[in-house]
Amino acid sequence: MTALSDTLAAPAISAIEATLQPELGSAGMGAVSADWVPAMDWASIRPEWEELAAAAGPNVFLAPAFALAARGIASPRGLGALLIARDGEPIGLVAGRLGFARTVFTLWTHDYAPYGMPLVRPGETAAVVEALFAFLAQEGIAALDAPLLDAGPFAAALDAQVAAHRMQVRDAHRRAVLTAPPPPLSKEHRRLARRLGERGRLVAVSTATGHDPGAAIAAFLALEAEGWKGRRGTALATDPATQVFFEDAVGGLAEKGSARIDMLLLDGRPIAAGLVLSAGTRAWYLKTTYDEAFARYSPGLLLSHAIGEAAIAIPGVELVDSCAIPGHPMIERIWPGRMALATRFIAVREGRPGWRYHAALACRRGLAEGKALAKRLLRR
Numbered sequence: 001m002t003a004l005s006d007t008l009a010a011p012a013i014s015a016i017e018a019t020l021q022p023e024l025g026s027a028g029m030g031a032v033s034a035d036w037v038p039a040m041d042w043a044s045i046r047p048e049w050e051e052l053a054a055a056a057g058p059n060v061f062l063a064p065a066f067a068l069a070a071r072g073i074a075s076p077r078g079l080g081a082l083l084i085a086r087d088g089e090p091i092g093l094v095a096g097r098l099g100f101a102r103t104v105f106t107l108w109t110h111d112y113a114p115y116g117m118p119l120v121r122p123g124e125t126a127a128v129v130e131a132l133f134a135f136l137a138q139e140g141i142a143a144l145d146a147p148l149l150d151a152g153p154f155a156a157a158l159d160a161q162v163a164a165h166r167m168q169v170r171d172a173h174r175r176a177v178l179t180a181p182p183p184p185l186s187k188e189h190r191r192l193a194r195r196l197g198e199r200g201r202l203v204a205v206s207t208a209t210g211h212d213p214g215a216a217i218a219a220f221l222a223l224e225a226e227g228w229k230g231r232r233g234t235a236l237a238t239d240p241a242t243q244v245f246f247e248d249a250v251g252g253l254a255e256k257g258s259a260r261i262d263m264l265l266l267d268g269r270p271i272a273a274g275l276v277l278s279a280g281t282r283a284w285y286l287k288t289t290y291d292e293a294f295a296r297y298s299p300g301l302l303l304s305h306a307i308g309e310a311a312i313a314i315p316g317v318e319l320v321d322s323c324a325i326p327g328h329p330m331i332e333r334i335w336p337g338r339m340a341l342a343t344r345f346i347a348v349r350e351g352r353p354g355w356r357y358h359a360a361l362a363c364r365r366g367l368a369e370g371k372a373l374a375k376r377l378l379r380r
Contacts (some may be wrong), residue, residue: 001326011370015088022084030087031087032064032085032087032091032127032130032131033084033085033086033117033131034082034083034085034131034132034134034135035079035082035083035085035136036082036083037082037083038076038079039071039074039079039080039081039083040071040078042062042064042067042068042071042081043068045081045083046064046068048090049064049090049093050064051090052090052091052092052093052119052121053093053377054281054284055121055122056092056093056119056120056121057117057119057120057122057152057153057154057229057280057281058120058280058281058282059115059117059118059119059279059282059359060253060277060278060279060282060284061065061109061112061113061115061116061277061284062093062095062108062117062119062148063253063258063263065094065248065249065252065253065255065256065258066113066249066253066277067246067377068248068251069113069244069245069249069252070110070113070245070249072241072244072245072248073110073112073241073242073245076079077097078097078098078099079094079095079096079097079108080095080096080097080098081093081094081095082094082096082125082131082132082135083131084131085120085263086124086127090121090264091120091121091124091127091128092118092119092120092121092127092128092131092132093118094118094119094128095107095108095118096108096133097105098141098146100363102136102139102140102141102359103141103143103356103357103359103360104137104141104142104143104144104360104364105141105143105144105145105147106144106145106146106147106181107144107145107147109147109261112149112245112249112286112287114323115150115284115321115323116146116147116148116149116343117149117152117154118272119152119153120153120154120157122237122376123262123276125153125154125156126157126158126183128154129154129157129158129161129212132144133161133235133348136348137348137349141348142347142348142349142352142353142354142356142360143345143346143347143348143356143357143361144158144344144346145342145344145364146158146159146210146344146346147171147343148341148343149341149342149343149344150339150340150341151340155344156306157340158344158346161346164346164351165346165347165350165353166347166349166353166357167344167345167346167347168341168344168345168346168361169342169343169344169345170344170345170364170365171340171341171342171343172340172341172342172343173326173340173341174326174338174339174340174341175322175323175325175326175338175339175341176322176324176328176331176332176335176336176337177319177320177321177322177335177337177338178308178311178312178319178320178335178336178337179312179318179319179320179337179339180312180323181308181309181312181313182308182309182312182334182335182336183307183334183336185302185334186266186306189256189301189302189305190297190300192261192296192297193212193297193302195297195299196294196299196302199266199294199297200266200267201265201266201267201268202264202265202266203264203265204262204263204264204265204303204306205262205263205265206222206260206261206262206310206312207254207260207262208260208262208264208310211261211263211380213250213251213259213261213262214251216261216263216273217246217247217250217251217261219261219263219270219273219276220246220261220263220270220273220287220289221235221236221237221246221247222237223268223270223271223272223273223289223291224236224237224273224287224289225237225290226292227240227289227290227291227292227331228292229289247309250275253277257278258277258278258279258280259275259276259278260275260276260310261273261274261276261374262274262276262300262303262306262307262310264299264303265352266294266369267358269288269291270291271280271291271293272288272289272290272291272294272299272300272302272303273288273289273290273303274286274287274288274289274303274304274307275288276310276311276320278314278317278370279321280316281316281317281318281322282317282319282320282321283311283312283314283316283317283319283320284320285307285308285311285320285321285324285331286325286355288300288304288307288322290303299354300330301330301334302334304330304331304334304335305334308320308334308335310329317338319337320335321322321339321344322335336353344359345364
Protein backbone atom coordinates (compact mmCIF):
# COMPACT_ATOMS: atom_id res chain seq x y z
CA MET A 1 0.00 0.00 0.00
CA THR A 2 1.17 3.54 -0.73
CA ALA A 3 1.23 5.63 2.45
CA LEU A 4 -1.07 8.62 2.69
CA SER A 5 1.60 10.43 4.68
CA ASP A 6 3.92 10.24 1.69
CA THR A 7 1.75 12.74 -0.18
CA LEU A 8 0.87 15.19 2.22
CA ALA A 9 -28.28 2.65 9.35
CA ALA A 10 -30.13 4.40 7.04
CA PRO A 11 -33.96 4.31 7.61
CA ALA A 12 -36.02 1.81 5.63
CA ILE A 13 -37.80 3.06 2.50
CA SER A 14 -40.15 0.52 1.00
CA ALA A 15 -39.25 -1.41 -2.12
CA ILE A 16 -37.25 1.33 -3.83
CA GLU A 17 -34.11 0.74 -1.78
CA ALA A 18 -34.05 -2.95 -2.52
CA THR A 19 -33.13 -2.24 -6.13
CA LEU A 20 -31.16 1.01 -5.95
CA GLN A 21 -27.65 -0.44 -5.88
CA PRO A 22 -27.88 -4.17 -6.52
CA GLU A 23 -24.68 -6.19 -6.09
CA LEU A 24 -23.99 -8.20 -9.21
CA GLY A 25 -21.30 -10.70 -10.00
CA SER A 26 -18.84 -12.15 -7.54
CA ALA A 27 -15.41 -11.12 -6.37
CA GLY A 28 -12.50 -12.87 -8.01
CA MET A 29 -9.37 -14.25 -6.43
CA GLY A 30 -6.06 -12.45 -6.46
CA ALA A 31 -3.91 -9.96 -4.63
CA VAL A 32 -5.59 -6.69 -3.62
CA SER A 33 -3.55 -3.48 -3.48
CA ALA A 34 -4.43 0.07 -2.44
CA ASP A 35 -2.60 3.16 -3.64
CA TRP A 36 -3.20 6.73 -2.51
CA VAL A 37 -3.33 9.26 -5.36
CA PRO A 38 -3.33 12.93 -4.35
CA ALA A 39 -5.87 15.11 -6.15
CA MET A 40 -3.12 16.96 -7.99
CA ASP A 41 -2.12 13.65 -9.62
CA TRP A 42 -5.58 12.39 -10.57
CA ALA A 43 -5.02 13.00 -14.27
CA SER A 44 -2.28 10.34 -14.20
CA ILE A 45 -4.82 7.59 -13.45
CA ARG A 46 -7.52 8.79 -15.84
CA PRO A 47 -7.43 5.78 -18.23
CA GLU A 48 -8.04 3.19 -15.51
CA TRP A 49 -10.41 5.58 -13.75
CA GLU A 50 -12.53 5.90 -16.89
CA GLU A 51 -12.68 2.13 -17.26
CA LEU A 52 -13.69 1.66 -13.62
CA ALA A 53 -16.34 4.39 -13.76
CA ALA A 54 -17.96 2.68 -16.75
CA ALA A 55 -18.15 -0.65 -14.89
CA ALA A 56 -18.84 0.48 -11.32
CA GLY A 57 -22.06 1.28 -9.53
CA PRO A 58 -23.15 4.73 -10.74
CA ASN A 59 -21.90 7.99 -9.29
CA VAL A 60 -21.55 10.71 -11.94
CA PHE A 61 -19.81 13.00 -9.44
CA LEU A 62 -16.84 10.62 -9.51
CA ALA A 63 -16.76 10.47 -13.29
CA PRO A 64 -13.30 11.76 -14.24
CA ALA A 65 -14.70 14.64 -16.31
CA PHE A 66 -16.66 15.93 -13.32
CA ALA A 67 -14.20 15.16 -10.51
CA LEU A 68 -11.17 16.57 -12.32
CA ALA A 69 -13.07 19.80 -12.96
CA ALA A 70 -14.26 19.94 -9.35
CA ARG A 71 -10.67 19.98 -8.08
CA GLY A 72 -10.58 23.64 -9.10
CA ILE A 73 -13.18 24.60 -6.48
CA ALA A 74 -11.77 22.43 -3.70
CA SER A 75 -8.83 22.94 -1.41
CA PRO A 76 -6.12 20.43 -2.37
CA ARG A 77 -5.14 19.92 1.27
CA GLY A 78 -5.68 16.30 2.21
CA LEU A 79 -7.76 15.57 -0.89
CA GLY A 80 -7.04 12.41 -2.85
CA ALA A 81 -8.36 9.01 -3.85
CA LEU A 82 -7.59 5.48 -2.79
CA LEU A 83 -7.31 3.37 -5.95
CA ILE A 84 -7.92 -0.27 -5.09
CA ALA A 85 -6.95 -3.02 -7.55
CA ARG A 86 -7.04 -6.80 -7.75
CA ASP A 87 -4.08 -8.20 -9.67
CA GLY A 88 -3.61 -4.79 -11.26
CA GLU A 89 -7.24 -4.32 -12.35
CA PRO A 90 -9.03 -1.42 -10.60
CA ILE A 91 -11.95 -2.59 -8.47
CA GLY A 92 -12.62 0.56 -6.45
CA LEU A 93 -11.91 4.26 -6.18
CA VAL A 94 -12.62 5.98 -2.87
CA ALA A 95 -12.18 9.75 -3.13
CA GLY A 96 -11.95 11.65 0.11
CA ARG A 97 -10.25 14.17 2.31
CA LEU A 98 -8.06 13.79 5.37
CA GLY A 99 -8.90 16.35 8.03
CA PHE A 100 -9.17 17.14 11.72
CA ALA A 101 -5.41 16.81 12.25
CA ARG A 102 -5.18 13.48 10.42
CA THR A 103 -7.98 12.04 12.54
CA VAL A 104 -10.86 11.68 10.03
CA PHE A 105 -11.09 10.53 6.45
CA THR A 106 -14.26 11.89 4.79
CA LEU A 107 -15.68 10.57 1.56
CA TRP A 108 -15.70 13.41 -0.96
CA THR A 109 -18.94 15.32 -1.33
CA HIS A 110 -19.38 19.05 -1.86
CA ASP A 111 -21.96 21.66 -2.82
CA TYR A 112 -22.09 20.31 -6.37
CA ALA A 113 -21.80 16.62 -5.52
CA PRO A 114 -24.55 15.62 -3.05
CA TYR A 115 -23.86 11.88 -3.14
CA GLY A 116 -21.07 10.02 -1.35
CA MET A 117 -20.94 6.58 -2.98
CA PRO A 118 -17.43 5.47 -4.03
CA LEU A 119 -16.85 3.75 -7.35
CA VAL A 120 -16.92 -0.01 -6.76
CA ARG A 121 -16.81 -2.74 -9.38
CA PRO A 122 -19.82 -5.09 -8.98
CA GLY A 123 -19.04 -8.04 -6.76
CA GLU A 124 -16.02 -6.36 -5.13
CA THR A 125 -17.67 -4.39 -2.33
CA ALA A 126 -16.31 -6.52 0.52
CA ALA A 127 -12.77 -6.34 -0.86
CA VAL A 128 -12.96 -2.56 -1.30
CA VAL A 129 -14.28 -1.96 2.23
CA GLU A 130 -11.65 -4.29 3.72
CA ALA A 131 -8.87 -2.53 1.81
CA LEU A 132 -10.19 0.90 2.82
CA PHE A 133 -10.24 0.05 6.55
CA ALA A 134 -6.83 -1.60 6.37
CA PHE A 135 -5.36 1.48 4.70
CA LEU A 136 -6.92 3.90 7.21
CA ALA A 137 -5.72 1.78 10.12
CA GLN A 138 -2.20 1.70 8.69
CA GLU A 139 -2.23 5.49 8.45
CA GLY A 140 -3.48 5.93 12.02
CA ILE A 141 -6.83 7.46 11.03
CA ALA A 142 -9.38 7.31 13.85
CA ALA A 143 -12.67 7.61 11.93
CA LEU A 144 -14.27 7.20 8.53
CA ASP A 145 -16.92 9.81 7.76
CA ALA A 146 -19.21 8.48 5.02
CA PRO A 147 -21.81 11.12 4.09
CA LEU A 148 -24.88 10.91 1.87
CA LEU A 149 -25.05 7.17 1.25
CA ASP A 150 -28.20 5.40 0.17
CA ALA A 151 -29.05 1.73 0.65
CA GLY A 152 -27.02 -0.77 -1.31
CA PRO A 153 -24.02 -3.11 -1.09
CA PHE A 154 -21.52 -0.45 0.04
CA ALA A 155 -23.75 0.92 2.81
CA ALA A 156 -24.58 -2.64 3.87
CA ALA A 157 -20.88 -3.50 4.03
CA LEU A 158 -20.26 -0.49 6.25
CA ASP A 159 -23.20 -1.40 8.46
CA ALA A 160 -21.78 -4.89 8.84
CA GLN A 161 -18.75 -3.31 10.56
CA VAL A 162 -20.92 -2.30 13.53
CA ALA A 163 -20.21 -5.61 15.29
CA ALA A 164 -16.55 -4.66 15.62
CA HIS A 165 -16.44 -0.89 15.07
CA ARG A 166 -18.26 1.94 16.87
CA MET A 167 -20.67 3.68 14.48
CA GLN A 168 -22.86 6.76 14.65
CA VAL A 169 -25.57 7.37 12.03
CA ARG A 170 -26.29 11.06 11.44
CA ASP A 171 -28.33 13.24 9.11
CA ALA A 172 -30.77 10.51 8.11
CA HIS A 173 -33.34 11.95 5.71
CA ARG A 174 -35.37 11.23 2.58
CA ARG A 175 -34.90 12.94 -0.78
CA ALA A 176 -37.34 13.26 -3.67
CA VAL A 177 -36.68 10.86 -6.56
CA LEU A 178 -38.43 9.37 -9.55
CA THR A 179 -38.51 5.69 -10.43
CA ALA A 180 -41.36 6.14 -12.92
CA PRO A 181 -42.76 9.08 -14.90
CA PRO A 182 -44.16 11.78 -12.60
CA PRO A 183 -47.94 12.12 -12.20
CA PRO A 184 -49.62 14.60 -14.55
CA LEU A 185 -49.49 18.27 -13.66
CA SER A 186 -52.34 19.56 -11.52
CA LYS A 187 -55.19 21.49 -13.09
CA GLU A 188 -53.78 24.73 -11.66
CA HIS A 189 -50.32 24.10 -13.09
CA ARG A 190 -51.77 23.26 -16.50
CA ARG A 191 -53.63 26.57 -16.33
CA LEU A 192 -50.39 28.41 -15.51
CA ALA A 193 -48.68 26.71 -18.46
CA ARG A 194 -51.44 27.91 -20.80
CA ARG A 195 -51.22 31.45 -19.43
CA LEU A 196 -47.44 31.45 -19.84
CA GLY A 197 -47.90 30.35 -23.44
CA GLU A 198 -50.17 33.33 -24.01
CA ARG A 199 -47.25 35.65 -23.27
CA GLY A 200 -45.43 34.63 -26.44
CA ARG A 201 -44.03 31.64 -28.29
CA LEU A 202 -43.18 29.09 -25.58
CA VAL A 203 -40.92 26.21 -26.59
CA ALA A 204 -38.85 23.60 -24.76
CA VAL A 205 -35.32 22.88 -26.01
CA SER A 206 -32.63 20.47 -24.85
CA THR A 207 -29.00 19.79 -25.56
CA ALA A 208 -30.09 16.14 -25.75
CA THR A 209 -32.03 16.91 -28.92
CA GLY A 210 -29.58 19.18 -30.69
CA HIS A 211 -29.50 22.50 -28.83
CA ASP A 212 -25.92 23.80 -28.69
CA PRO A 213 -24.31 22.79 -25.34
CA GLY A 214 -22.03 25.82 -25.20
CA ALA A 215 -24.94 28.20 -25.73
CA ALA A 216 -27.02 26.33 -23.13
CA ILE A 217 -24.23 26.49 -20.53
CA ALA A 218 -23.84 30.24 -21.13
CA ALA A 219 -27.60 30.77 -20.91
CA PHE A 220 -27.83 28.82 -17.66
CA LEU A 221 -25.03 30.83 -16.07
CA ALA A 222 -26.53 34.14 -17.17
CA LEU A 223 -30.04 33.26 -16.01
CA GLU A 224 -28.84 32.12 -12.59
CA ALA A 225 -26.72 35.27 -12.15
CA GLU A 226 -29.78 37.45 -12.81
CA GLY A 227 -31.74 35.90 -9.95
CA TRP A 228 -31.53 35.73 -6.18
CA LYS A 229 -28.31 33.71 -6.23
CA GLY A 230 -26.66 36.50 -8.18
CA ARG A 231 -27.86 39.08 -5.68
CA ARG A 232 -26.63 36.94 -2.79
CA GLY A 233 -23.31 36.27 -4.50
CA THR A 234 -23.72 32.50 -4.70
CA ALA A 235 -24.40 32.15 -8.44
CA LEU A 236 -21.85 30.09 -10.35
CA ALA A 237 -20.86 33.04 -12.52
CA THR A 238 -20.03 35.31 -9.56
CA ASP A 239 -16.83 33.32 -8.93
CA PRO A 240 -14.47 32.59 -11.86
CA ALA A 241 -13.49 29.27 -10.27
CA THR A 242 -17.05 27.93 -10.06
CA GLN A 243 -17.85 29.21 -13.55
CA VAL A 244 -14.85 27.39 -15.02
CA PHE A 245 -15.77 24.27 -13.04
CA PHE A 246 -19.33 24.33 -14.39
CA GLU A 247 -18.24 24.92 -17.97
CA ASP A 248 -15.59 22.19 -17.87
CA ALA A 249 -17.62 19.60 -15.94
CA VAL A 250 -20.86 20.00 -17.88
CA GLY A 251 -19.08 20.41 -21.20
CA GLY A 252 -16.95 17.33 -20.61
CA LEU A 253 -19.90 15.18 -19.57
CA ALA A 254 -22.03 16.49 -22.45
CA GLU A 255 -19.42 15.27 -24.90
CA LYS A 256 -19.98 11.75 -23.51
CA GLY A 257 -23.77 12.07 -23.51
CA SER A 258 -23.84 12.22 -19.70
CA ALA A 259 -25.11 15.79 -19.23
CA ARG A 260 -28.08 17.67 -20.65
CA ILE A 261 -29.47 21.15 -20.13
CA ASP A 262 -33.20 21.61 -20.78
CA MET A 263 -34.69 25.08 -21.14
CA LEU A 264 -37.99 26.85 -21.59
CA LEU A 265 -37.73 29.68 -24.13
CA LEU A 266 -40.31 32.45 -24.44
CA ASP A 267 -39.90 34.25 -27.77
CA GLY A 268 -36.35 32.88 -27.80
CA ARG A 269 -35.53 34.14 -24.30
CA PRO A 270 -34.55 31.54 -21.65
CA ILE A 271 -36.96 31.73 -18.71
CA ALA A 272 -36.09 28.43 -17.00
CA ALA A 273 -33.19 26.00 -17.25
CA GLY A 274 -32.24 22.74 -15.57
CA LEU A 275 -29.16 20.50 -15.56
CA VAL A 276 -29.35 16.69 -15.50
CA LEU A 277 -26.31 14.43 -15.22
CA SER A 278 -26.43 10.68 -15.79
CA ALA A 279 -24.32 7.56 -15.28
CA GLY A 280 -25.45 3.99 -15.70
CA THR A 281 -28.84 3.41 -14.11
CA ARG A 282 -28.97 6.81 -12.38
CA ALA A 283 -29.63 10.44 -13.29
CA TRP A 284 -29.23 13.51 -11.08
CA TYR A 285 -31.24 16.72 -11.44
CA LEU A 286 -28.41 18.81 -10.07
CA LYS A 287 -29.30 22.45 -10.71
CA THR A 288 -32.18 24.61 -11.87
CA THR A 289 -32.84 28.32 -12.33
CA TYR A 290 -35.59 30.53 -13.69
CA ASP A 291 -36.43 34.13 -14.61
CA GLU A 292 -38.08 35.70 -11.58
CA ALA A 293 -40.07 38.06 -13.81
CA PHE A 294 -42.24 35.05 -14.70
CA ALA A 295 -42.45 33.58 -11.17
CA ARG A 296 -46.25 33.88 -11.12
CA TYR A 297 -46.40 31.17 -13.81
CA SER A 298 -44.12 28.72 -11.91
CA PRO A 299 -41.72 28.14 -14.84
CA GLY A 300 -39.29 26.26 -12.58
CA LEU A 301 -41.98 23.79 -11.54
CA LEU A 302 -43.19 23.36 -15.12
CA LEU A 303 -39.65 22.68 -16.32
CA SER A 304 -38.91 20.33 -13.40
CA HIS A 305 -41.94 18.23 -14.29
CA ALA A 306 -40.85 18.06 -17.93
CA ILE A 307 -37.27 17.24 -16.92
CA GLY A 308 -38.52 14.42 -14.71
CA GLU A 309 -40.42 12.92 -17.63
CA ALA A 310 -37.38 13.22 -19.90
CA ALA A 311 -34.77 11.98 -17.41
CA ILE A 312 -36.62 8.83 -16.37
CA ALA A 313 -37.00 8.05 -20.07
CA ILE A 314 -33.22 8.07 -20.69
CA PRO A 315 -32.34 4.54 -21.84
CA GLY A 316 -31.14 2.45 -18.90
CA VAL A 317 -32.01 5.00 -16.20
CA GLU A 318 -33.99 3.48 -13.33
CA LEU A 319 -33.88 6.31 -10.80
CA VAL A 320 -33.67 10.11 -11.05
CA ASP A 321 -32.35 11.87 -7.95
CA SER A 322 -33.67 15.40 -7.37
CA CYS A 323 -30.56 16.32 -5.31
CA ALA A 324 -32.97 18.48 -3.30
CA ILE A 325 -33.02 19.21 0.40
CA PRO A 326 -35.59 17.21 2.39
CA GLY A 327 -38.97 18.88 2.45
CA HIS A 328 -38.29 20.94 -0.66
CA PRO A 329 -41.57 22.82 -1.27
CA MET A 330 -41.53 22.54 -5.06
CA ILE A 331 -40.01 19.23 -6.11
CA GLU A 332 -41.76 17.13 -3.46
CA ARG A 333 -45.14 18.21 -4.86
CA ILE A 334 -44.42 16.75 -8.31
CA TRP A 335 -41.89 13.94 -7.72
CA PRO A 336 -43.56 11.36 -5.43
CA GLY A 337 -40.69 8.90 -4.82
CA ARG A 338 -38.37 9.13 -1.82
CA MET A 339 -34.85 7.80 -1.24
CA ALA A 340 -33.31 7.43 2.21
CA LEU A 341 -29.83 8.81 2.78
CA ALA A 342 -27.64 8.92 5.86
CA THR A 343 -24.13 9.73 7.04
CA ARG A 344 -22.13 7.09 8.91
CA PHE A 345 -19.29 8.01 11.27
CA ILE A 346 -17.30 4.84 11.91
CA ALA A 347 -14.35 4.12 14.20
CA VAL A 348 -11.47 2.61 12.24
CA ARG A 349 -10.09 0.77 15.27
CA GLU A 350 -12.00 -2.27 16.44
CA GLY A 351 -13.43 -2.37 19.95
CA ARG A 352 -13.30 0.76 22.11
CA PRO A 353 -12.57 3.60 19.67
CA GLY A 354 -10.45 5.84 21.88
CA TRP A 355 -10.44 9.58 22.60
CA ARG A 356 -9.45 10.69 19.08
CA TYR A 357 -12.63 9.17 17.63
CA HIS A 358 -14.81 10.81 20.29
CA ALA A 359 -13.08 14.18 19.85
CA ALA A 360 -13.58 14.02 16.08
CA LEU A 361 -17.22 13.04 16.48
CA ALA A 362 -17.80 16.00 18.80
CA CYS A 363 -16.16 18.33 16.29
CA ARG A 364 -18.28 16.93 13.48
CA ARG A 365 -21.46 17.44 15.48
CA GLY A 366 -20.48 21.01 16.29
CA LEU A 367 -19.67 21.75 12.66
CA ALA A 368 -22.99 20.32 11.49
CA GLU A 369 -24.92 22.35 14.07
CA GLY A 370 -23.04 25.49 13.05
CA LYS A 371 -23.87 24.97 9.38
CA ALA A 372 -27.53 24.37 10.19
CA LEU A 373 -27.65 27.58 12.23
CA ALA A 374 -26.00 29.55 9.43
CA LYS A 375 -28.56 28.27 6.93
CA ARG A 376 -31.44 29.23 9.22
CA LEU A 377 -30.02 32.73 9.62
CA LEU A 378 -29.55 33.14 5.87
CA ARG A 379 -33.22 32.29 5.29
CA ARG A 380 -34.38 35.17 7.52
